[in-house]
Amino acid sequence: MATTIIETGGLTRSYGDICALKPLDLQVPEGEWLSVMGHSGSGKSTLMNLVGGLDRPSAGSLMVGGEDLLALSEDGLARFRREFVGIIFQQHHLVPYLTAVENVMLAQYFHSVPDEAEARSALERVGLGHRLKNRPGELSGGEQQRVCIARAIINSPKLLLGDEPTGNLDHKSTVMIMELLKELRAEERFTVVMVTHNQEVAAWGDRTIYLDDGVLVREERTNS
């Protein structure tokens, strides 16, 4: 029986009158690949932000990796994010004036000390050994997403969060990215929480939960 890495109890997040996430109870065992599906505005991104320590819940309890995120200070949350979480964004969010290697090194800088050799090998691992010195503007969407993945895993996070990582990619690139993530998970054994509205992408996970209007409506296991 694997230990639980994410445990929420009555987790709620409201913005003024709008309740983005109704009280939610969720457990994620360590090493699981959880897909979160729902329409836009269904609260799936809110859930991801809460779990990643980017946002604070309005009510309820939230334990991630043994840390009570509600008890952490602002700087404590930042420490939690850099040591525990890696995030892949739909828009990549690479720093435009830094090369691929430097974008990875930026994550190392916030975590501890920059180490160029390690950043290079991380990029080689995601198959970008030939584009180390290119700026994001010179890379294709798939390549940018791979830089984003290298950056997310460089600090060996326990938890990898994906916010529609393939939302802007064509089918071929999507498959490549998902294959890559699967491979990396096998090696690094991190837990994945991936938000998507794409059924096909969700199917890569072990389990899928469906959110609608901030409420967990359905949950299903994938057989793979």
Next chain:
Amino acid sequence: MVAVKLIPQLISWFGIVLVLLRGFPGLRSVVTTTSISGFAIGVSGAFFMFRSLPAAIPFGAVKSALGVSFLLLWGISVAAIYRSTGRRVTISSGARLVNTSIGAGTGAVLAGIITGLVCACRISGTDGNFPKLLFLVLIAGILTVIALAVEKRLPASLTVSPSGMLTAVVALLLFCSSSSLRLDLFSPLSMKVMKGVHDFVHQFMESVLIPDHLFVRSVVWGYIGLLFGKEVGFWGGMIIWFTPAILIALAINFQRLPSVAHIRQGARRRKLLADAIRNKRMLLITPLFSLAIFAAAAYQSSFPSVEYWDPKPEPVTASPSGEIFIPKKGEINLEDGKLHKYLFKQEGKEARFFVLLSPAGQLTVDLDACAICKPDGYGQAEGSVICYYCKTLIPLDTVGKPGGCNPVPIQFTEKADGVAIDGMTLLNAWSSTVRATARVKEGGK
């Protein structure tokens, strides 16, 4: 009143307790009790010493204690820098001892005793009574408790290495002693350096090494003259003063980072490195802070807030027979134990001198200049006169005796109603003294 006079000392005491508490984590109670009891021992020890012995002895004792602690810091700093170069020095048993409760207790007691002595000296220099001293111990106790509370609130990452702790404690001790004139170490130190250089160059000149002064070019004389200035003493003193703290900071800076090559996971490897670097930086804070305190002590010593009794020289004239007569009573009472300065001018020549009643009840007439320094003159402070140029304190008992930086004594005849000095003798003594001291200053011409 007492508390105001002792503000620098009490601040130092607070700092010392704080540093000791940080330096011996986990030994809070030991450090607290031993340091405050040390303080009490120091205060009462000083009290009894002042009661039973002449004032010079307790002052001397405290000064030597301070000097020894500074020398200890020197020793430790040299050992630390030596060790940081990677060589093994067998001080590990000593280092182990430092972290036991015995080591912590001893250190705290010693620091407490010295601080207590310094504080007591500061009061007892004028008058010491028991309630005042009790009050002092009480304040120190309260400060200790405050320090205990403050220390708990300091960030945990702010650690202190044993050598850093020693640096800070010695710096604070020297800072709190620098405000009392008779305990100050920096000015005597720079004076010693100046005199040392002076004597050395003198010997060098006298001996065969430079056969004849005529061979020395005037440019060279200019440089040799530099060696005799106050600046040499000052800068030499500065070097000796700051080196130990700098060495200890360097030793910490040279510390090797932990070997991380064997750790496979990059993130963990980097994390270890980053933590080690941060830790090192935190350890550096105390020695660097101590440097600032050392600087403050040196500043306080160079520009003491003590006010000197320094009357404006009274012009005097000689009688036709060439005799200067100064009456004992009149506008100025010669026998009030204060320094009385006079200025004698004749035919374009002038001489400054003073008359002083020594504690032994003997009148003495001296030039307002010594045989070594530039004639900047003297001022009077509690129990001594000070040479303004080299900041040497000369006890009142020895004023009137020749030698060193003592004022140059002048022959005089004491009469029932005053003192009589021969004008020519005075002028000659002044010009020969001043010429001798100016010669080296102005490059030997």
Next chain:
Amino acid sequence: MHRRRWLLQLILRALAHRKGRTLLLLAVLAMASSLATALGIVSSSMGKRVAEEVRKYGANLIVIPESARLDVGSGGLNFGVVSEPAYLPQRQVEDALNKSGLKVERSFHLRGAMHWKDSDLMVEGVNFADIRRLFPWWQLKGRWPAAGETVVGSDLATRLKLKPGDTLELDGKAQTLRLRISGIVSSGGEEDGLLFLALPELQQALGLDGQLTLVRLMVTAGKDSLKKNAAELQLLLPSAKVNEVRQTARTSEGLLAKVKLLMIMVTAVVLVSAGSSVAGTMSTTVLERGKEIGLMKAMGGTRWEVMLIFCGEAAMLGVLGGVAGYLFGSVIAQFITRTVFSASAEFIPWFSGISLGVSLFLALLGSVGPMIAVFKLDPVRSLRGE
């Protein structure tokens, strides 16, 4: 790689990415700090300049015999009024000056009348070396006289139709002198109507050995006021009258004060406008880079660490602007002093500290608002693009 070096690299990359904006900010900062530096340099050189100007205007104290009634302010010296000329013994004046210990430049004058052809000429005996030092604005056609020579004031020369090379025969009370004219001098003042010869020659010719009618002194303005100096000197010279010639110095000081005030006002205006333009540009930059800031925070940078990066950028701009400002400011100062005061400004190295300080202060002050925005920015919202 060290964190600090990485931080520097990051800052440089970010600045290089927005070249236009970086250059604009640099120009503003350099402009402001260069103006402050230039004004500072000019105004500090001005102090010395005024002292020099005072010197150029010549004597600031004059000593005249007690009984002589002279109108000092106008400088006019009408011998008709003085029925019985009084004299100052030269030795006495020299002694008094030595005793007073003042730092003075002196010029001794003896005025008297000598007979030439049918008329009396006003003749002044001076030491030409002193004249050249104290009255540098005297213009001379020809050359300064040697022994047995004389220079003639330009008005007198025109009136009597004299020219260099002519020889004059002058009758004094004691002697007759044959003098060759070596040059024509013009000062724009009463000197133009006089004839000048060496002091000892005139003293001999008039039979007034060691006597003077006027001593002009140039006391270097020290700590003590001129008034005090004059009073001191008066004590030592009981038989004479010591007067101040203060006008020129006072005017120069007043002018300097006004110029300084003007400079301070201009500098203040420039600094305020530069500061606000820095603030404006910085806030636009921070607004544009919201996503970047959010990303840095999402990656685990604390609010302080992220702010440090942006403060570092501002500080870098400040330092570069300060260096450029110092260099540029020195050039401006040089230009101003060359064109306005026709003198060269000094090279004052410690002003680099001031220009650096001004530029850094502006850059950081201008960034306070934007930095608060950086500090507060919420990563979730900024990443969503709000």
